[in-house]
Amino acid sequence: MYSDKTSELIKFQNVSKDYKNLLALDEISFIINKGDVFGYIGPNGAGKTTTIKIIVGLIRDYSGTVYFNGKDIAKDHHIIHKFVGYHPQDAGFQEWRTVNHVMYTFGLLSGLRANVLEERIQKTLDFVNLLDERDKKVKYLSGGMLQKLRLAQALINEPEILVLDEPLSGLDPSSRYQIKNLIKLLSKQGKTILFSSHILSDVQDVANKVGILNQGKILRIGTPEELQNEFNIGNEIEIEYANDNKIFLNVDSLSCIHTLDKLASNKQVLHLKPEFNLDNAINQILSFLIQNKSKIRNFKTIKPSLEDVYLKYIRGDNQ
Amino acid sequence: MNLRILFVDELKGFYKSKVMLILWFGMPFLTLLLHFLNPDLEELPVSFLVALLISSIGGTLSAALLSTSIANEKSHHVYDLFLVKPVPRYSILLAKYFAVYLCLIIATGISLITGLIIDTYTSGSVPDYNILQNTLDSLSISLAAMSISCSIGIFFGILVSSVPVAVILSVYIGNQVSAVSILATIFIDFINPSMFALIIGVSMTVLFIGISIIVFNRKQF
Numbered sequence: 425m426y427s428d429k430t431s432e433l434i435k436f437q438n439v440s441k442d443y444k445n446l447l448a449l450d451e452i453s454f455i456i457n458k459g460d461v462f463g464y465i466g467p468n469g470a471g472k473t474t475t476i477k478i479i480v481g482l483i484r485d486y487s488g489t490v491y492f493n494g495k496d497i498a499k500d501h502h503i504i505h506k507f508v509g510y511h512p513q514d515a516g517f518q519e520w521r522t523v524n525h526v527m528y529t530f531g532l533l534s535g536l537r538a539n540v541l542e543e544r545i546q547k548t549l550d551f552v553n554l555l556d557e558r559d560k561k562v563k564y565l566s567g568g569m570l571q572k573l574r575l576a577q578a579l580i581n582e583p584e585i586l587v588l589d590e591p592l593s594g595l596d597p598s599s600r601y602q603i604k605n606l607i608k609l610l611s612k613q614g615k616t617i618l619f620s621s622h623i624l625s626d627v628q629d630v631a632n633k634v635g636i637l638n639q640g641k642i643l644r645i646g647t648p649e650e651l652q653n654e655f656n657i658g659n660e661i662e663i664e665y666a667n668d669n670k671i672f673l674n675v676d677s678l679s680c681i682h683t684l685d686k687l688a689s690n691k692q693v694l695h696l697k698p699e700f701n702l703d704n705a706i707n708q709i710l711s712f713l714i715q716n717k718s719k720i721r722n723f724k725t726i727k728p729s730l731e732d733v734y735l736k737y738i739r740g741d742n743q
Numbered sequence: 744m745n746l747r748i749l750f751v752d753e754l755k756g757f758y759k760s761k762v763m764l765i766l767w768f769g770m771p772f773l774t775l776l777l778h779f780l781n782p783d784l785e786e787l788p789v790s791f792l793v794a795l796l797i798s799s800i801g802g803t804l805s806a807a808l809l810s811t812s813i814a815n816e817k818s819h820h821v822y823d824l825f826l827v828k829p830v831p832r833y834s835i836l837l838a839k840y841f842a843v844y845l846c847l848i849i850a851t852g853i854s855l856i857t858g859l860i861i862d863t864y865t866s867g868s869v870p871d872y873n874i875l876q877n878t879l880d881s882l883s884i885s886l887a888a889m890s891i892s893c894s895i896g897i898f899f900g901i902l903v904s905s906v907p908v909a910v911i912l913s914v915y916i917g918n919q920v921s922a923v924s925i926l927a928t929i930f931i932d933f934i935n936p937s938m939f940a941l942i943i944g945v946s947m948t949v950l951f952i953g954i955s956i957i958v959f960n961r962k963q964f
Contacts (some may be wrong), residue, residue: 430933516819
């Protein structure tokens with residue numbers, strides 16, 4: 425478990441939660457440090473939303489302890505209201521509200537005084553690029569704008585940690601790009617962010633720490649790079665030859681090659697044995713290709729994606 | 744503090760809703776219509792009839808409005824956002840109740856004043872004490888009945904997930920239960936109708952809103 429006691433912001437200690445006969449969380453423990461962008465990934469029903477609802481105080485009947493800045497949130501609940509900004513997965517707004525009205529209400533409910541509220545609303549809407557829509561009714565907003573509004577209301581009280589439940593789901597590529605950029609910007613500003621997602625490429629782009637959850641259990645926590653390296657999934661090498669140069673099928677006789685795939689008549693992917701050093705493998709392959717006077721047009725190494733790692737963990741291949 | 748914020752907020756939402764527009768403009772219009780249609784009121788003043796009409800129509804509409812609003816907001820997870828703020832759950836329900844009830848009181852006031860003006864105009868003099876007393880009694884009964892209807896709207900909005908079912912139950916049961924506030928006037932002569940309506944109105948309202956708050960507090964979001 426990652427731990428740096430001086431900067432621990434959220435700490436889950438043996439937290440379990442069940443819904444009648446279903447165990448949603450099974451003794452999970454993890455720590456989110458200040459400044460972390462924690463990507464929380466797992467299949468549907470893994471327990472991501474349950475974890476998030478515990479942090480924001482929507483679920484209180486759990487066992488175990490959750491600390492915020494060293495304080496047990498079950499005993500000192502008001503700290504959550506003050507320091508956590510929450511972006512729910514699919515929460516709606518009353519349709520008669522305008523964007524401005526939503527911000528005004530949630531600003532007041534967060535305890536902001538009317539004299540600072542106007543400036544804060546302007547600043548927050550400007551940040552999420554919704555300033556031009558502030559007088560628009562919620563019912564006329566697109567899906568992407570609604571996600572921005574959810575993010576804006578979570579930011580209105582400048583919380584210490586942002587908890588975002590699937591902020592990128594159901595968005596078109598352009599809106600996803602915009603929201604992802606906003607998360608990156610907030611991260612650069614030093615904001616601590618916990619966000620759940622099942623779009624792993626997005627997590628890989630944004631998070632500096634990743635937690636993999638499955639069937640209520642945390643399988644692994646680490647940086648995306650650590651997970652990719654520790655899992656020991658072999659690297660791949662893609663080679664493209666000149667059109668008149670057929671691929672070498674007998675390259676798999678090399679000791680570093682595990683398997684090979686033919687992508688086209690002049691293109692192949694070599695899967696390296698995980699235990700083999702990458703540099704040695706490249707030397708071996710290049711020597712072989714030079715000896716055979718091959719006309720190489722492209723030669724690149726491909727690292728395993730977070731998705732590969734995730735699938736391995738979820739399937740239990742790491743055992 | 745947060746109850747006040749939510750109350751003002753709900754008021755902004757409700758006062759310009761279609762249902763409330765019907766009450767704001769429809770009720771006084773109905774009062775005028777009653778006068779011009781000149782139905783056989785058997786000596787009853789227009790204002791008395793208006794009070795009864797409002798309690799029936801206003802109560803039904805407000806029960807439907809509240810149950811629809813709550814059931815809808817529950818299914819769209821609107822409350823998730825409120826409950827992560829320092830907002831006690833009861834204040835969400837109370838804000839809704841007070842906002843709708845205030846709108847009803849104002850609509851009732853406008854309609855009754857219209858009725859009294861018509862009575863004054865048709866009789867050529869200010870309505871006498873008996874007419875005012877009757878109107879006051881029917882106003883108390885109306886307000887009690889509407890309060891019960893509102894609380895039943897909240898009760899079924901919280902209890903039932905399906906919007907149509909919540910509306911049907913709140914309108915039907917709201918009408919039945921709110922009629923209790925008028926029963927004394929029919930069967931028992933010596934009971935003060937205003938006082939009886941007040942007691943029944945307050946106790947039923949407290950009962951239904953109290954149960955709604957308990958259920959809402961236990962609800963998992």
